[in-house]
Amino acid sequence: MKLIFERGAEGRRLSLLPACDVPEYRPAGERKNAPRLPEVSETEISRHYSELEEQIFGINNGFLPLGSCTMKYNPKVNEQMASLPGFTDIHPLQPEETVQGCRKVIGKTKEWLCEITGMDAMTLQPSAGAHGEFTGLLTIKKYHEQRGDTARTKIIVPDSAHGTNPASAAMAGFTIVNVASTEEGLVDLQALREAVGPDTAGLMLTNPNTLGLFDHNIEEITSIVHEAGGLCYYDGANLNAVIGVVRPGDMGFDVVHLNLHKTFSTPHACGGPGAGPVGCKAFLEDCLPEHVRTYEGNFLVIVRALTYLLMLGGSGLTDVAHNAVLNANYLLSQIADCYEPSCEGAHYMHEFVITMEQMKKENGVTAMDIAKSLMDYGIHPPTMYFPLIVHEALMLEPTETEPKEMLDYVAASMRAIYQKALEDPDYVKSAPRTTRIGRPDEVRAARKPVVKYEFPED
Numbered sequence: 043m044k045l046i047f048e049r050g051a052e053g054r055r056l057s058l059l060p061a062c063d064v065p066e067y068r069p070a071g072e073r074k075n076a077p078r079l080p081e082v083s084e085t086e087i088s089r090h091y092s093e094l095e096e097q098i099f100g101i102n103n104g105f106l107p108l109g110s111c112t113m114k115y116n117p118k119v120n121e122q123m124a125s126l127p128g129f130t131d132i133h134p135l136q137p138e139e140t141v142q143g144c145r146k147v148i149g150k151t152k153e154w155l156c157e158i159t160g161m162d163a164m165t166l167q168p169s170a171g172a173h174g175e176f177t178g179l180l181t182i183k184k185y186h187e188q189r190g191d192t193a194r195t196k197i198i199v200p201d202s203a204h205g206t207n208p209a210s211a212a213m214a215g216f217t218i219v220n221v222a223s224t225e226e227g228l229v230d231l232q233a234l235r236e237a238v239g240p241d242t243a244g245l246m247l248t249n250p251n252t253l254g255l256f257d258h259n260i261e262e263i264t265s266i267v268h269e270a271g272g273l274c275y276y277d278g279a280n281l282n283a284v285i286g287v288v289r290p291g292d293m294g295f296d297v298v299h300l301n302l303h304k305t306f307s308t309p310h311a312c313g314g315p316g317a318g319p320v321g322c323k324a325f326l327e328d329c330l331p332e333h334v335r336t337y338e339g340n341f342l343v344i345v346r347a348l349t350y351l352l353m354l355g356g357s358g359l360t361d362v363a364h365n366a367v368l369n370a371n372y373l374l375s376q377i378a379d380c381y382e383p384s385c386e387g388a389h390y391m392h393e394f395v396i397t398m399e400q401m402k403k404e405n406g407v408t409a410m411d412i413a414k415s416l417m418d419y420g421i422h423p424p425t426m427y428f429p430l431i432v433h434e435a436l437m438l439e440p441t442e443t444e445p446k447e448m449l450d451y452v453a454a455s456m457r458a459i460y461q462k463a464l465e466d467p468d469y470v471k472s473a474p475r476t477t478r479i480g481r482p483d484e485v486r487a488a489r490k491p492v493v494k495y496e497f498p499e500d
């Protein structure tokens with residue numbers, strides 16, 4: 043596809059604006075040369091964007107089972123609410139009495155999220171899940187500092203945690219203590235007991251963990267940490283697995299973050315804007331970020347999430363959890379005679395992990411080959427090679443918003459690919475055949491991305 047700079051011709055313009063009929067204002071310090079912008083007609087720019095759109099695969103195009111990302115349907119009514127002028131045409135500095143409706147949205151959202159998580163206070167400021175983790179960890183840090191307990195410098199992170207957990211803890215200035223998982227994929231309680239001590243600031247638990255498993259020892263985990271004087275942090279990015287069924291606050295957690303752009307149906311493709319609210323128990327409330335009257339995070343994302351909450355209501359949210367878990371387990375049951383689950387006999391929650399290790403050993407077909415093949419069936423590849431503790435991992439999260447017919451289609455496609463992989467591994471290894479780009483050099487694309495257009499004359 044041509045880049046926008048490769049289209050058009052010198053002097054070509056859009057026809058959107060009439061000729062200027064007022065004196066031109068030329069400020070001092072004006073740039074000497076006009077910026078080098080694309081010179082295209084309206085037709086050309088319109089086609090350019092349509093072509094770009096055709097290259098994108100999103101939730102509106104088909105099945106997008108990216109495990110740990112929760113790519114679920116974004117209700118269109120959310121967009122309608124978020125485009126009401128009373129929400130869009132406001133300024134952060136306008137008088138408080140003129141934005142009471144917006145304040146009510148914020149207050150109501152906090153109230154719902156506190157109720158859902160079992161927490162007492164909530165900040166909506168963080169803009170993403172990882173940002174929420176960072177905020178929550180600084181909250182924990184401040185708590186220990188306020189008590190003069192400065193020896194608590196370590197955060198315990200099980201190896202089944204989301205990758206952002208240790209990264210956020212390191213950014214917040216903590217040392218990370220890794221705790222291995224058992225064969226079953228759960229936190230090793232013995233290893234946890236050995237890891238805690240007077241230097242423990244807290245534990246971060248991703249639950250369900252990155253294997254898609256609910257740690258049934260969760261209450262014992264939080265009490266081990268509390269007895270050692272540490273606090274417990276719940277990574278609730280994927281609360282859609284348990285929402286309306288159990289609450290982090292009731293399981294012994296002191297701090298939690300949520301991803302509105304996962305569990306609460308706000309869009310999250312292309313890096314945002316998102317929201318990662320952080321909740322905590324009352325004794326930590328004054329350690330949360332200060333209340334900033336006018337800047338409450340990504341406000342229009344919050345409007346969307348509240349719309350979703352009000353639309354579903356309490357019992358609707360419980361249905362979300364039930365259906366998310368049902369869909370994942372149904373899909374797995376339909377492919378389990380071909381694909382091997384990462385943990386034998388495990389009871390998965392909203393997502394599951396399969397391993398292609400055996401297949402790779404026997405005929406060289408990898409997790410990557412299966413993922414590439416799915417694209418020829420109009421299915422977005424699942425999460426690959428994550429979690430790191432599973433070899434040749436594929437992680438699928440169908441979400442609660444997929445109908446049974448789609449799950450049946452996906453299962454049939456995956457079974458067909460499996461058969462093909464046995465009969466003709468090379469065919470599967472050379473997929474995809476139907477996409478514009480097949481197998482780019484991913485290392486080079488990540489390490490040396492070309493993000494700047496090089497003008498031919500430069």
Ligand SMILES: *Cc1c(COP(=O)(O)O)cnc(C)c1O
Nearest residue numbers: 110170171172204206248277279
């Ligand atoms: C997605 C996710 C995060 C990070 O959220 P971002 O908004 O991408 O920063 C953290 N933890 C878990 C378990 C997640 O699934």
